[in-house]
Amino acid sequence: MRRVYVCGIGATPIGEHWELSLRDLMVLAAKKALEDSTLTKRDIEAVYIGNMSSGILQGQEHLGSLFATWFGIPGVSAQKCEAACASGGVAFHQAFLAVASGMYDVVVAMGVEKMSDGNTYDVTSALIMADDQEYVAFTGSSFVGLNALIYRRYMEKFNVKHEDIAMFAVHDHKYAVNNPLAQYRKAVTLETVLNSPIVADPLRLFECAPIGDGAAAVILCSEEVAKKYKSDRLVEVIASSVATDILSLHNRKDIVTLNATKLAMNKALKMSKIDLKDIDIVELHDAFTILGVIHLEDMGFAEKGKGWMLVKDGEIEKDGKIPTNLMGGLKARGHPVGATGIYEVIDVVTQLRGEGGRNQVDDAEIGLAQNVGGVGGTVTINLFRRL
Amino acid sequence: MNTFINSVPRSWRERKYKYRLIGGICKKCNATFYPYRGSCPYCGSDDIEEVNLPKKGRLISYTIIYSPPSEFRLKQPYIVGLIELEDGTRIIAQITDVDVNEVKDGIEVEAVFRRYREQGADGIIEYGIKFRPISD
Numbered sequence: 001m002r003r004v005y006v007c008g009i010g011a012t013p014i015g016e017h018w019e020l021s022l023r024d025l026m027v028l029a030a031k032k033a034l035e036d037s038t039l040t041k042r043d044i045e046a047v048y049i050g051n052m053s054s055g056i057l058q059g060q061e062h063l064g065s066l067f068a069t070w071f072g073i074p075g076v077s078a079q080k081c082e083a084a085c086a087s088g089g090v091a092f093h094q095a096f097l098a099v100a101s102g103m104y105d106v107v108v109a110m111g112v113e114k115m116s117d118g119n120t121y122d123v124t125s126a127l128i129m130a131d132d133q134e135y136v137a138f139t140g141s142s143f144v145g146l147n148a149l150i151y152r153r154y155m156e157k158f159n160v161k162h163e164d165i166a167m168f169a170v171h172d173h174k175y176a177v178n179n180p181l182a183q184y185r186k187a188v189t190l191e192t193v194l195n196s197p198i199v200a201d202p203l204r205l206f207e208c209a210p211i212g213d214g215a216a217a218v219i220l221c222s223e224e225v226a227k228k229y230k231s232d233r234l235v236e237v238i239a240s241s242v243a244t245d246i247l248s249l250h251n252r253k254d255i256v257t258l259n260a261t262k263l264a265m266n267k268a269l270k271m272s273k274i275d276l277k278d279i280d281i282v283e284l285h286d287a288f289t290i291l292g293v294i295h296l297e298d299m300g301f302a303e304k305g306k307g308w309m310l311v312k313d314g315e316i317e318k319d320g321k322i323p324t325n326l327m328g329g330l331k332a333r334g335h336p337v338g339a340t341g342i343y344e345v346i347d348v349v350t351q352l353r354g355e356g357g358r359n360q361v362d363d364a365e366i367g368l369a370q371n372v373g374g375v376g377g378t379v380t381i382n383l384f385r386r387l
Numbered sequence: 388m389n390t391f392i393n394s395v396p397r398s399w400r401e402r403k404y405k406y407r408l409i410g411g412i413c414k415k416c417n418a419t420f421y422p423y424r425g426s427c428p429y430c431g432s433d434d435i436e437e438v439n440l441p442k443k444g445r446l447i448s449y450t451i452i453y454s455p456p457s458e459f460r461l462k463q464p465y466i467v468g469l470i471e472l473e474d475g476t477r478i479i480a481q482i483t484d485v486d487v488n489e490v491k492d493g494i495e496v497e498a499v500f501r502r503y504r505e506q507g508a509d510g511i512i513e514y515g516i517k518f519r520p521i522s523d
């Protein structure tokens with residue numbers, strides 16, 4: 001396998017972009033990433049687009065050709081990749097493989113979701129398609145509801161208080177303040193989080209990632225192309241892994257562990273030949289507060305049932321043991337579903353380049369991005385190292 | 388929005404496992420699961436037999452849905468639970484015949500046949516299994 005580098009990043013701010021369409025978002029993100037890379041459109045050989053719900057929410061599929069047409073690069077290899085909320089992560093993985101295999105030298109990994117045109121009921125219908133339509137969506141559970149089942153079980157099993165898990169939302173908002181791409185650049189108190197309306201008991205509105213629009217793109221290149229850059233512009237992809245788990249919670253023996261995170265993590269550590277303790281920064285997929293806590297455990301940073309303590313003890317802060325979600329996480333940076341995996345990569349690369357501004361972690365060398373589809377049916381782990 | 392499920396053949400096709408608690412039992416690793424399928428999700432064996440699952444169980448976890456998908460609009464709030472049947476097999480279903488303020492983890496429940504959703508104003512009604520508390 002060849003070495004693979006990230007040589008360009010670009011994204012739209014996340015928000016309710018009433019003036020921008022699905023295709024506008026893709027074109028804007030790709031343009032920014034290409035400018036950042038200093039490459040030209042003609043250099044692009046393949047495009048992988050992460051997207052979950054363009055069909056049901058926009059009446060639009062065939063995003064590969066749509067993007068190639070509107071970006072003015074018809075002829076290239078281009079396709080949509082879907083794995084629910086992990087669509088961005090699997091698109092990145094495909095782009096990585098395309099360069100690592102020797103097939104292409106310059107590839108775009110992109111993610112896009114246009115959600116704000118739909119009403120909340122319809123978006124809720126679209127999101128539960130991440131689980132089993134016949135035996136889970138049929139019951140009327142929302143996607144939030146499935147995570148609420150995990151949440152209640154977790155609190156009961158490990159005797160953890162609601163407020164100790166809800167803290168994760170406060171953490172995300174604190175860091176989103178300094179991220180120009182974030183949907184909610186405003187700090188919130190724990191009281192605000194705990195007093196917000198219930199979406200699916202016990203999950204409160206301020207514990208759930210918001211609905212938003214956005215597109216993000218990164219340019220991946222081979223070593224040969226990478227040679228022309230100064231090293232401070234380059235970040236190496238040292239591992240890229242994808243793992244799946246049994247789709248629905250009722251067929252899993254343990255619902256407070258996402259086994260796919262463990263599997264993907266093991267694969268990624270083996271591939272990169274690094275240890276867990278070498279990781280300096282983490283972007284994890286906290287679509288709901290409880291998931292942030294569980295991911296810290298499943299990735300190995302905390303014992304099962306104790307992930308919340310890392311949050312409480314300040315260990316996921318900028319100067320903590322394992323700085324996490326330093327650009328606002330899913331709760332406050334935002335979660336345009338299929339784009340999230342790519343936003344996470346951008347957040348990690350930004351830190352490794354030392355461009356994190358007021359949120360910059362001192363001397364960050366190795367970063368991790370975790371992207372989760374459904375209730376852990378798919379998990380991708382990507383690891384990066386600055387040169 | 389729900390055009391993807393507005394299908395009579397689809398409801399007809401799915402009726403067997405939605406109307407009755409028929410699971411699968413793996414002849415290789417002995418696991419049971421709902422619904423039946425031809426391959427074991429745990430060990431991958433294709434040697435699976437249908438099994439009638441117990442109708443009683445215990446509520447492992449639950450949620451109360453206040454912001455539902457469009458097909459369940461105006462039915463909120465309602466309870467969705469994760470139920471462990473007497474033989475250990477688990478299923479996700481609505482919990483019925485109990486007030487949202489009175490539902491509790493660990494309560495004993497039994498299966499009942501109930502209405503789930505309608506395929507629009509003119510479409511057919513979809514039925515399935517819900518669980519209700521067993522009164523002592």
Ligand SMILES: [Zn+2]
Nearest residue numbers: 413416427430
């Ligand atoms: Zn088996």
